[in-house]
Amino acid sequence: MEATNPNHSAAVSESPEAGGYVASPTLRRRVLAAELKRLRLAAGLTHVDVARRLGWQQGKVSKIETAKQSVGIDTVMAFAEVCRASAEERSRLVELARSARSRAWWEQYRDVVSRAQQVYVGLEAEAAVIRSFAVELVPELLRVPEYERAVCEARRRRDGEAPLERRLEWLLRRQRMLLEGNNAEIDIILAESALRRRVVEPAAHRAQLRHLLDVIERSGVTVRVLPFEAGALPVDVPFSILSFCDLPHPDVAVVAGPVGCTYVEVEEEVETFGRLMDDLGALALSPHDSVGVIAAAVDALGE
Numbered sequence: 353m354e355a356t357n358p359n360h361s362a363a364v365s366e367s368p369e370a371g372g373y374v375a376s377p378t379l380r381r382r383v384l385a386a387e388l389k390r391l392r393l394a395a396g397l398t399h400v401d402v403a404r405r406l407g408w409q410q411g412k413v414s415k416i417e418t419a420k421q422s423v424g425i426d427t428v429m430a431f432a433e434v435c436r437a438s439a440e441e442r443s444r445l446v447e448l449a450r451s452a453r454s455r456a457w458w459e460q461y462r463d464v465v466s467r468a469q470q471v472y473v474g475l476e477a478e479a480a481v482i483r484s485f486a487v488e489l490v491p492e493l494l495r496v497p498e499y500e501r502a503v504c505e506a507r508r509r510r511d512g513e514a515p516l517e518r519r520l521e522w523l524l525r526r527q528r529m530l531l532e533g534n535n536a537e538i539d540i541i542l543a544e545s546a547l548r549r550r551v552v553e554p555a556a557h558r559a560q561l562r563h564l565l566d567v568i569e570r571s572g573v574t575v576r577v578l579p580f581e582a583g584a585l586p587v588d589v590p591f592s593i594l595s596f597c598d599l600p601h602p603d604v605a606v607v608a609g610p611v612g613c614t615y616v617e618v619e620e621e622v623e624t625f626g627r628l629m630d631d632l633g634a635l636a637l638s639p640h641d642s643v644g645v646i647a648a649a650v651d652a653l654g655e
Contacts, residue, residue, distance in 0.1 A: 378474020380452040383599045385419035387445060388428070391435040392417070405434050425449050461522040464515055468612040473526055475604060481537045481595040482530075483629050487588060490546050492523060493530055493538070494573070496563045498556040506551075531571045539574045541632045542642075543585075547577065547649045554653050561650045568643060576636035577645045586631045593625055 392402055392413075399413040415421035416431070423431075428449045432442045458465065458473045465473075476482060484491055490499060497520050504516055530536060550557060567573050578585070591607045605616035605625035616622055637645060 376474045376477040377452050377454045377456055378471055379478045379596070379599055379601060380448050381419045381422065383601055384423070384428070384445065384448040384452050385417050386601070387441075387448065388423075388431055388435075389417040391432065391437055391441065395435040397435060402431065402434055406430055422453060423449060424453070457525065458522065461518060464519040465522055466612060471615070472606055472613055475594050475606075476526075477529060478596060478598065479536050479594040480597040481539070482592060483539045483541075483595075484590070484592040485541045485543075485587070485629060485632055486546050486590050487543045488545055488549055489551065489590075490542070490560060490564065491540060491590075493527055494540070494564055494567055494575075495523070496556075496560050497524070498552050499560045502552045502556075531567060531573070537574075538571075539576075541576050541578055541629070541636050543578045544580050544645065547646060558650055558653045561646055561653075564646055565643065565650075568639075568646075574639050575642055575646075576633065576639055577642035578632060578636045579645065582635040585635070587628050591625060591628075593622070593629060 392399075399410050402408070402413050403410040412421065416423055416427070425446055428445050429442065432445055437445065456474060456477070458470055462470070489503060492500070495503070500520060500523055501516060504519060530538070547561065552560065564575065568575050589607060589609075591605060593603055593605050595603045602617065602619065603622050603626070605622045607614040607616065616625060636642070
């Protein structure tokens, strides 16, 4: 998918409060790993060849190329030397290595956010297009604090006693980053069951649905409601597809589950999720009609 984002630049912003683009070390680590693998393959070398020439354990090369091990500039330069990289390639790799080792604002919330969630936010931060399907709950990006607090309380036995206020602080910063400080195209297909489920008491439920309407109007997020009348669905688990434009990284599908996220990166499998999203979109209402359904759900709750 081709997308453009004029606000993206090379500058790194550590915090969404700074406004504008937030560079993600998560994405850069992945791109750096892929570039190093490409160089090795272009040089006709195996893992064993590179490891032997650099005096490394063979497993180190594999970990570097799958972004499971962080690498410094010296390591990158040594790798590039063995693979006979050009001066231009080495310069680009060094710049990637520098930015990949920076610390992102979300890393300070390790006590309340799982590793899988941190990876997702790191990818989300630089996505040009975010497409999501939500089934039973309003997506995190669109939740008000009362709604998120109720979800966290319901999952406390599973997720442990993580400090709730810290979790809410993390979520609000993430929302600001995506909804106010970024130009990502966000397209959400929302099952009607997510609108109707009473996660919170009526007043807070009304506030949540009104917040949805406000975000649609203010932030330009596209929300399409999948009505009950749509019948059987082609898939019934929430998932997202992230697409990028400024760095050479393929689309990633992310499937949410009770014990974390599953990342789907095999091209054919990501394309399958893309077709599923298209099928769901064909069943969903238009953005205009969806606003009407959300407004009706607010009215049904009374005052």
